[in-house]
Amino acid sequence: EADIYQTPRYLVIGTGKKITLECSQTMGHDKMYWYQQDPGMELHLIHYSYGVNSTEKGDLSSESTVSRIRTEHFPLTLESARPSHTSQYLCASSPFEGVNQPQHFGDGTRLSIL
Amino acid sequence: KNQVEQSPQSLIILEGKNCTLQCNYTVSPFSNLRWYKQDTGRGPVSLTIMTFSENTKSNGRYTATLDADTKQSSLHITASQLSDSASYICVVMNTGNQFYFGTGTSLTVIP
Numbered sequence: 001e002a003d004i005y006q007t008p009r010y011l012v013i014g015t016g017k018k019i020t021l022e023c024s025q026t027m028g029h030d031k032m033y034w035y036q037q038d039p040g041m042e043l044h045l046i047h048y049s050y051g052v053n054s055t056e057k058g059d060l061s062s063e064s065t066v067s068r069i070r071t072e073h074f075p076l077t078l079e080s081a082r083p084s085h086t087s088q089y090l091c092a093s094s095p096f097e098g099v100n101q102p103q104h105f106g107d108g109t110r111l112s113i114l
Numbered sequence: 115k116n117q118v119e120q121s122p123q124s125l126i127i128l129e130g131k132n133c134t135l136q137c138n139y140t141v142s143p144f145s146n147l148r149w150y151k152q153d154t155g156r157g158p159v160s161l162t163i164m165t166f167s168e169n170t171k172s173n174g175r176y177t178a179t180l181d182a183d184t185k186q187s188s189l190h191i192t193a194s195q196l197s198d199s200a201s202y203i204c205v206v207m208n209t210g211n212q213f214y215f216g217t218g219t220s221l222t223v224i225p
């Protein structure tokens with residue numbers, strides 16, 4: 001059962017629109033992550049957070065921003081969507097303590113920019 | 115360069131048969147190695163996590179092995195079921211809490 005939720009599951013939208021992808025978890029995890037996944041490719045880290053008011057950019061250059069105002073909520077925003085943003089976006093979380101804790105993933109948002 | 119390579123890229127097996135998926139990595143310094151299962155249209159789900167000192171770990175019909183000296187891991191699936199059809203992703207974490215993902219092995223189990 002998923003304790004981490006992403007909405008919407010699918011989004012088709014025109015170029016230039018502002019988009020916010022939602023991610024919420026009910027496990028009280030301090031660490032949260034956003035990944036981009038394209039078919040046949042490895043996951044690429046876009047942003048991560050180790051707690052409230054803490055956000056960092058990942059290793060994939062991105063025009064997105066994130067915020068972490070509440071522990072359970074980690075939204076991703078694209079100010080002006082472009083066709084190159086078409087991809088699957090996965091959110092994940094894990095506890096702060098213990099390096100051997102698994103990441104829990106949401107089911108993703110599949111984004112298509114026309 | 116820190117890399118994780120998985121083989122084969124895809125695999126088709128008959129229901130009830132066993133199979134083994136491979137993962138080779140060059141990530142250093144090593145902290146742990148993870149195997150995830152990702153069903154189509156879903157997020158990855160953790161199967162096993164192994165540290166340097168563990169050379170085998172099981173989760174039901176899934177058994178992962180780790181050889182930290184040769185930097186190789188395998189995931190063995192016993193008595194495969196149709197529900198095992200998925201992508202299996204190998205992930206290596208370094209001591210700096212950075213994750214390195216493989217591109218996955220796509221497994222199809224046919225009746």
